[in-house]
Structure formats: structure tokens, C-alpha cells
Amino acid sequence: MKSKNIYTIIYAVVGFSSIAFVSILFGTFKAQILNSKSLESLSSLEINLSNNHLNWEKVEPSDSSSSYGIQWQVIEEPGSDGVTTLSPNNEQWEIAPESDVDKTNHNFSLEKNIKKDRPISAHNRSIVFSNGAIGPDIGWLVPNGFRWNDFYRADLTFRGHSQLNGGLFTRPWDGVFQAHYNVFEDKKWSLTPNLSIRSIYAGDLVGGTSSVGEGIASGIKFARSLGSYSGFAIGGEQIIHFDNKTDTGRNLYALYSKAWINNSDFFPVLIANGGIGSGRFSIKRRLHLFKFENFDSSTGNNNLDNDLAFGPIGTFSILFNPRFALFTEFNGDNLILAGSTTLSEFSPIRLTLGVNFLNPADMFGPLEFEKFDEMMYVFRVSLGF
DSSP, X not given: OHHHHHHHHHHHHHHHHHHHHHHHHHHHHHHHHHHHHHHHXXXXXXXXXXXXXXXXXXXXXSSTTOSOSOEEEEOOSOOTTSXXXXXXXXXXXXXXXXXXXXXXXXGGOTTTTOOTTSOOEEETTEEEOTTSOEEEESOSSSOOXXXXXXSOOEEEEEEEEEOSSSOTTTSOEEEEEEXXXXXXXXXXXXXXXXXXXXXXXXXXXXXXXXXXXXXXXXXXXXXXXXXXXXXXXXXEEEEEESSSOOOSOOEEEEEEEEEEEETTTXXXXXXXXXXXXXXXXXXXXXGOSEEETTOXXXXXXXXXXXXXXXXXXXXXXXXSSSSEEEEEEEOSSOEEEEEEEEOOSSSOEEEEEEEEOBOOSOSSSOOOBOOXXXXXXXXXXXXXX
């Protein structure tokens, strides 16, 4: 069984890595072809930009179904001054020195191209803006209700937390690997399966007693947009267990998310996200809203796997800009304060770091704040493609 689990995780990681590599390679190759064609088109015009004006002429679209409201074509005949012009305002262009050129890719500017009338969507736990840029996470464990975005299909995540014993830099850590792949989305709906591998470490440290690859399970997220800035999702993670090594239940959820933007500058953006969840989302017995006892025959800690219990979960986030957010999360066991950032405009890599203020050890006792030197730290690293 151990060998089989190891091969399973290897196949999963290699498979998703291959998809990522092919996607990046194809995008680079496509960009090179487009750039090459663009250069060839420009060179064929034989226009001396330093001495000529550029004029453009508005023409009717050849295809009535075209999404472009205005099309332009080159005026072949020179103007009265003998100069071929291509601009409606007769603006004069000249080649600027390289030292004066702003090399920023304005077409991918995170802030300038965000449209207020376009919907916010999701990429796993992250927000996606109308220009296709992936913003920071708005949750660590709790998903959100927004529809999956139109720009990226897949996401790989490594989520972890510190153990309760030891100092900040000496205590052991534990983590989970997750993969999401969107199979369907339109303007209103999205359908996104997910895969979880709970054991990604085997060794002498705490949490290392299980073999790598154990605890493989899958789930799915079904989301619907309810407007430009709200959505509803039902689904779960670890719904189907491929072995009997998953020890944190079946994490079903139903969530509603709502965002409020700044009408003048878009940012800051406030996002409230809440609903109910089971399994890992309902560990605190005192907060159970309802449950189905002995739902299945799995064996876990304190009947966590056997009973299907539901409790409240939610997050509240503030996005200060397209790259940075702070959020607080209650996931049924932890009360987390975390910060999240997008590391690059061009590579959808997100990093989240936070701290848990509640004592997660007692499933039956009251909610109590953890001692400062025993607080649990959490992190999340995600890559979209």
C-alpha cells in the first residue's frame, strides 16, 4: 500500500507539472509567433514614424457578430501634404530614445485595466479581477462563493500549519497538497473538481508517521454568480476518499460571498464570505448546527469521520490594492488573522501567512484564546496556470 501511494502522488504531481509546462511553453510560443507577425506587418507598411503622421479611419465591422465596436484600417492614399497619415487627431509620432521608454507592460497593469462594471471571480481561494489578474487569497482553509474565473484553468496549492509544541522556528509543521482544475465555466456558472493529498511528509517529526501519498480524496465546487460582486457555491473537498487514511472528515460546504468596492478608486475592496461546512469545518462540538450521526463507517478522531456535522464558517477580507489583502477566518476550529499577497503580475503566484488565536486542541471544550507563545502559524502557497 505504501508503494502504491507513493506512485500515486508521483503520477499526480508529474501530471499537473506537465500540464503547467505545456501551458507555459504554448503561451510563450504563441506570443513569439504573434510578435513576429506584428513586426512583419509593421515593416511592410514602410512608414517613417519620425517624419510622418498617423491617421486612422473608422470602418464598419465586416462581421456583425464581432465583439469589437470599432475597427481601423490604414489609409493608403497620402493626404494633401503628401504624407501618409493614420490618426484621427493627426497626432505626430516620433521614435523616442530608449532611455525614455517606460518598459512597464501597461496592458497587464493590475490596477489601470480593472473595470468596475465587470464581475469579480475566483481562482481557488484567491480573487480574480476583470482584467484577468489574480489577486491575493481571501481565505486560508475556507473556500468562497465566487464563480471560477475565465482566464486560468488550474491551481496547485501547498497549505500548512505549525504544530502546537516547540518554538516558532523549531516546532514541526504539517501540510496538505491540493489541485483544482476547472472543467466548465460561463458567465454565470462554474464547475471545478479538486484533489487532496493529506500526507506529503514521512519522517521522525510530528505528523510524519504516515506514508507519503496517504489520505487521497477528491471533491468538487459548483458556483453561480449572483451579480458582479456576489456569488454562491456548494460543494466540498475530501468528499470521495480513495483510501481510509483521510482523518478530517468530508468537508462539505455551502457559501455566499459579497464584495463592496470603492466607487471612486475601486480599492479598498471589502469581501464578506460565510455559510456552513462539515468535517474539518465543524470540529468544535459546541458550534454544531445539525449533524447526521454514524453517517459512514470511517474511523477517525472522536467520530469526526463517522458523523456528518455542520457548523458555521466564514471569512472577512479587505483588499487594499490588487496585490495585498488582510483577512480573518473562522473555519470551525481556528480563528485566523492572515495577510496574503500576489508575488508577481505576470506569474499567478500567491503567498499567505497568518496566525491562529484559538486553542484548537479541545474539540469538546469552549472557545478559548491560545497562549501567545503557543499560537499556531499557518501558510499557503499557490500557483495558477
